[in-house]
Amino acid sequence: MSKTILVTGGAGYIGSVLTRQLLEKGYTVRVLDSLMYGGEPIIDLMNYPNFQFIKGDVRNEVDVREAMKGVDCVAHLAAIVGDPACAKNPELAKSTNLEGSKMLYKIANEMGTQKFVFASTCSNYGKMEDPNELINEESKLAPVSLYAETKVATEQFLLSQSKTNNCKPTCLRFSTVYGLSLRPRFDLTVNEFAKELALGRELTIFGEQFWRPYCHVFDLARSVVSVIEAPEETVAFDVFNVGDTSENYQKKMIIDEVIKVIPDAKINYVQKNEDPRDYRVSFDKIKNKLGFKLMFTVPDGIRQIKKVLDDGFILNPDDSKYKNV
Numbered sequence: 001m002s003k004t005i006l007v008t009g010g011a012g013y014i015g016s017v018l019t020r021q022l023l024e025k026g027y028t029v030r031v032l033d034s035l036m037y038g039g040e041p042i043i044d045l046m047n048y049p050n051f052q053f054i055k056g057d058v059r060n061e062v063d064v065r066e067a068m069k070g071v072d073c074v075a076h077l078a079a080i081v082g083d084p085a086c087a088k089n090p091e092l093a094k095s096t097n098l099e100g101s102k103m104l105y106k107i108a109n110e111m112g113t114q115k116f117v118f119a120s121t122c123s124n125y126g127k128m129e130d131p132n133e134l135i136n137e138e139s140k141l142a143p144v145s146l147y148a149e150t151k152v153a154t155e156q157f158l159l160s161q162s163k164t165n166n167c168k169p170t171c172l173r174f175s176t177v178y179g180l181s182l183r184p185r186f187d188l189t190v191n192e193f194a195k196e197l198a199l200g201r202e203l204t205i206f207g208e209q210f211w212r213p214y215c216h217v218f219d220l221a222r223s224v225v226s227v228i229e230a231p232e233e234t235v236a237f238d239v240f241n242v243g244d245t246s247e248n249y250q251k252k253m254i255i256d257e258v259i260k261v262i263p264d265a266k267i268n269y270v271q272k273n274e275d276p277r278d279y280r281v282s283f284d285k286i287k288n289k290l291g292f293k294l295m296f297t298v299p300d301g302i303r304q305i306k307k308v309l310d311d312g313f314i315l316n317p318d319d320s321k322y323k324n325v
Contacts, residue, residue, distance in 0.1 A: 002050070004028040005228065006071045006113075008058050008104065009078030014119070014174075016041035016182040018075060018221035023048055025225070032056050032067040033078065037321065041182035058100035064107050073115040074108050074167075075224045076101060079150075082187075083123075084325040086147040097150035102157055109167035115235075116169040117227045120155055122213055122241060123148040124173060125279045131211075134248075134282035137173070137239045144276035159237055168236035170227050175215035175243035175281070178301045184314060187323040190214060190254060190298055194305035195317055197258050197265040207272035208252035213281040215243040216296035226290050240286040244294045248280040257299045261306055 005022050009015040010031030019042060022029045030052040031042060045051040056063025058078045068074075079097045080086050086093035101118070108116055125135050126142030143149045158169035178190030186195045189212070196203045223242040227235050252269075259265050286292045308314060314322075 002026050002028050003072040004030060004070050005073050005075060006030050006032060006067055007075045007077065008032045008067075009076075011035055011039050011042045011183065012037065012077060012081075013181045013183045013185050014177065014217055014220055015077045017217050018077070018224055019045065019051075020182075021221050021225055022228075023051060026050070028052070030054065030067060030071065032058065032063065037183060058104050059095055061103060061107070064104055065111075068107050068111045068113065071108070071111070071113050073117065073228050074104065074113055075117045075119075075228070076104060077119045079119070081147070082324050083145040083147050084187075086145065086150070088325055090146055093146055093150060097147070098153050101154045105158060105161070105167065105169065109161070109165050113167045115228060115232070116158065116167050117224050118154060118158055118169060118171045119224070120151045120171045120173045120239075121148060122173045122175050122243070122279065122281050123277060124152050124155070125281070127276060127278045128211070128280065131278075131280075134245065135279050136282045137241055137285055155239065159239070163237060168232055170235045170237075171239040172223055172227065173239065173241045174220050175213040175241070175247065177217050177220055178214055178298065179216040179218060179296060180304050180308065181217045184322050185324065186317055187325070189251070190301050191305055193254055193258055194302045195309060197262045198306045198309045199317070202266040202268055203255075204268045204270055205251055205255060206270045208255070208269055209250055210278045211248055211250055211280045212277070213241075213243045213248045213279075213283070214254075214298050215247065215294065216301055219294045219296055222295070223286065223292060226292050230290055234289060240290070241281050241283050242286060242292075243281065243283045244287070245281070245283050247294065247297060249298060254298060258302050260299070261302050
C-alpha cells in the first residue's frame with residue numbers, strides 16, 4: 001500500500017506543484033484547501049484515482065479531522081503567505097498561520113500521523129548582524145514582519161513537542177520563491193522583475209544592494225518530498241534551510257541576470273539604505289544530510305518567465321489573480 005500524504009494548501013503556488021510530484025511518485029495524495037484563490041491549479045487532478053480533495057480550513061477542527069483520517073505524513077503549506085497579505089488581514093494571518101498550525105499538529109499526533117513537514121521561511125532571520133557571515137539554522141531568529149513572527153512561533157511550538165510523540169515535526173525554512181506553477185504568481189521578486197522587463201516596461205528597483213536567497217518553486221516542493229522520504233531519525237525535530245548557498249542574490253544581481261536575457265531592459269535604481277530584511281544563507285545542512293541539490297537557478301527562472309510571456313501562455317499577466325494581495 002502506498003502512503004497517504006495530506007497536503008494543506010495543495011491548490012496554492014507551491015502546493016499544486018508538490019501535489020503533482022507526490023502523485024507521480026505513486027503516493028495517495030489528499031489536499032485540504034479553502035480554495036481562497038480558486039481550484040483551477042488542481043482541477044485536472046480530479047481525474048487521478050489516487051487524488052482526494054477536501055474543501056476546508058485548517059482552523060476548522062471538523063475539516064481537519066476529516067482530512068487527517070488514515071494519513072501517514074502531513075505537508076503543511078496552508079497559510080496566509082507573505083508580508084503584504086498578513087499586514088492586510090493580521091487576525092486571519094495569526095489564526096491561520098499559528099493557531100491553525102497548532103491544531104493541525106495536535107490532531108495529526110492524536111490520529112497517529114508519523115511525519116509533519118512544516119513550510120517555514122528564511123524571512124525568520126530578518127537582518128544579518130554580520131554581512132560577511134552566512135546565516136545557518138543555528139543563527140539568531142529576528143522576524144521583522146507578522147508573517148515571519150507566525151512562522152517562528154509555529155516552529156517553536158513544533159520543536160517543543162515531546163520527542164516521544166507519534167508525529168515527528170520537521171521545519172523547512174524556504175528561500176524566497178520564484179518560477180512557474182499551476183498557480184502563477186507575479187508578485188514575487190524574480191517573477192515580477194522578469195515579467196515587467198519582458199513586457200518592455202521600465203522597472204524601478206529600491207535598495208538593489210540587499211541580499212536574499214532564492215529557490216525555484218519546483219525545488220521547494222522537491223525538498224518536502226525529500227523529508228517525507230528521508231529516514232525518520234535524519235529529519236525528526238530538525239530544521240533545514242531550503243535552497244543553495246550559490247543562490248544568494250542582491251536585487252542588482254538579479255537584474256544583471258535579466259539583462260543577459262533582455263538586453264534592452266530599462267531599469268531605474270532608487271537608493272534605499274534601510275531594509276528590515278537583509279540576509280545571506282548557508283544551505284550546507286540540507287545538502288549534507290539529505291543530499292538535496294537544486295534543479296533550477298534564478299537565470300533558469302528568468303528564461304522561463306520570458307518564454308511563457310513571449311509565447312502567450314498567459315494572456316493577461318497583470319491580472320490580480322496572479323498576486324496574493
